[in-house]
Amino acid sequence: MQRQGTWPPKIDHPNMKTLLTPPSQNDLIRLLRAWRFWLLGSIIGGLFGMAFYIVKPPEYRARATVIVSFNMEKAWENKPDNQLFYYLDREARKVEEVAWADITLQQVADKTGFTVAELRSGKLELTQPQDGAWHFYANDPTAQTSTHLASTWAEAFTAQIQLGIQAAVTLDATRKALQINPGDKKLQAAIQELESKSLAITPELQVSLAQGKNLPAEHKSSLGTYTIAGATLFLALAGLIILLFGRD
Numbered sequence: 001m002q003r004q005g006t007w008p009p010k011i012d013h014p015n016m017k018t019l020l021t022p023p024s025q026n027d028l029i030r031l032l033r034a035w036r037f038w039l040l041g042s043i044i045g046g047l048f049g050m051a052f053y054i055v056k057p058p059e060y061r062a063r064a065t066v067i068v069s070f071n072m073e074k075a076w077e078n079k080p081d082n083q084l085f086y087y088l089d090r091e092a093r094k095v096e097e098v099a100w101a102d103i104t105l106q107q108v109a110d111k112t113g114f115t116v117a118e119l120r121s122g123k124l125e126l127t128q129p130q131d132g133a134w135h136f137y138a139n140d141p142t143a144q145t146s147t148h149l150a151s152t153w154a155e156a157f158t159a160q161i162q163l164g165i166q167a168a169v170t171l172d173a174t175r176k177a178l179q180i181n182p183g184d185k186k187l188q189a190a191i192q193e194l195e196s197k198s199l200a201i202t203p204e205l206q207v208s209l210a211q212g213k214n215l216p217a218e219h220k221s222s223l224g225t226y227t228i229a230g231a232t233l234f235l236a237l238a239g240l241i242i243l244l245f246g247r248d
Helices: 014-020 025-033 035-055 081-099 102-112 116-123 143-180 185-197 223-245
Strands: 060-069 124-127 132-140 206-211 217-219
Touching: 035 223, 060 143, 081 143, 102 116, 102 143, 116 124, 116 132, 116 143, 132 143, 143 185, 143 206, 143 217
Parallel strands: none
Antiparallel strands: 060 132, 060 206, 060 217, 124 132
């Protein structure tokens, strides 16, 4: 007959008991007494973090800036204020989609040598506060490539939005003309073509490239961050060593 085990299972290894047992007052006292070991561990960890930063530094990050203005005072005339937030969020999402659109990223790919898939897999990043400065980030192991990527992306985005604005303005005028001549086939065909070119954005939208040249490139993480991370990691390891192997 097979012998049934007990639950919870019996633990015989003393270090495993120490790991699973809640800390006692003696454990805290032991940790405080080993302050020299803590200090040594943090120093060694900080040096390891600095060495890792030197051997394998983080990627460079460059930032280009485009000013996006939705001109709410013109686009939201005679409309309820309680829907303003939803309108602004919807329009911002439209513009954001233009930044990641195939036609925009393909222009960046043609000028930088990267594929669209590479650009979408963390090479490019976008932060935007809806109405104001939109920041276009590019990451790369070399500073020159990161600045070139960020600048090219911001320029391609600005050009696409401006084309969409021009089409939206023309579309608005064509629709008004169609109201006067509702049976005009040419106007109807022109509206269908302009709708695809306008990118569904409002004609009141304005964009301007604020920072696109001579962009600074910095490492994504600083040397201090690596140093603190290494010191913290080794400090935690030192505490575990004291608790597991420092019993009397």
